[in-house]
Amino acid sequence: MATIEVQRQMLPILNNPNQGARFYNPELPSSEPFVPGHRTCAGCGPSIQYRMTSKAAGDNTILIGPTGCMYVANSSYLCTPYNVPWAHTQIGSAGSFTAGVAAAYEAMIRKGKWKGAYPNIICEAGDGSASDIGLASISGALYRNHDCLIICYDNEQYANTGIQASSRTPYGGMTTFSPPGPLVPEGKKLFPKDLARMMAAGHPHCYVATASVGYPIDLMNKVRKGLNHKGAAYLMVYTPCQKGFVYETPRSIDLGRLVVECGLYPMWEWNPEKREFDYSFRPQSMRPVSEYLKLQGRFGHLHAEHIATLQKFANEQWRMMGVQLPEALIQAADAKNLVNMASAAEAAAVAETV
16 A cells, blocks of 8 residues: 655744734634633633644644643533643653654554644643653653654643642742741742753754743744644743732733743744754843742742842843843842842731742
């Protein structure tokens, strides 16, 4: 029997990738693979990302969801909010399950058992799966170059099981595993794992990028670039969690922009053909980290010295991207120019809400 060539989809890139979240783009597809009716929290960053991602991918898509908050909230009582095929897998097997789906469809198409174009195969893993428990299986899928897109929806914690610290939780972030106290006033002492850069360095043949729900057109374009790339692709997306971050519900998109504007979440793409990083994305303004931190209760306990530490970290991220720092950000890295976020009593009250 003759082997049938695998026909892949090519998705067009949308215009105006750096426009704000409230900018209307008439090129946006009308299909809605991810529909209302799920049980995520109001203002849920991962669910916003799910909608943008599936909308960018289109109807010929297969979604894979490892165990995490989006699996639990989206599959209760035998109901799901997906208009496309979706499958659950264990938290540690995100990469291996996705690789199996990709390999199976390629085999079925070549044998004539599946008619039509190769589907867009997307795995949506939280940072607990993508950065910790399922890291090895995801690395394996990328290394073997299976034709799929693996997304880390990065809410910087284990949100499904009660807001525990993950390797993506930022320095100073308060979680149930990193509470602030007299001996460790900053809460979490470690800085987050540079996950996306690890993936680019270890799998240079893959398309790798970072994105944020604060810039939806940029996010959707990076989803399409990853799917158009023949082979494995990886995308890490900032997705704020209202419950764990402790912020006002309508501020999800605002946080998605502020985290980029203050330098704590660098936006870039890894070009596998040129084997180089593209740092051309620039937010419209650069802000001190304090403007981002003050909107979240998880940082309400930080002292001036801790804020200065985070500002130094953000400044190094800007320098890494080749951005010249304004004097205001250099001054903000000095604790003498800063004030504490809140008193210990106020921080304790916030901690009770987590």
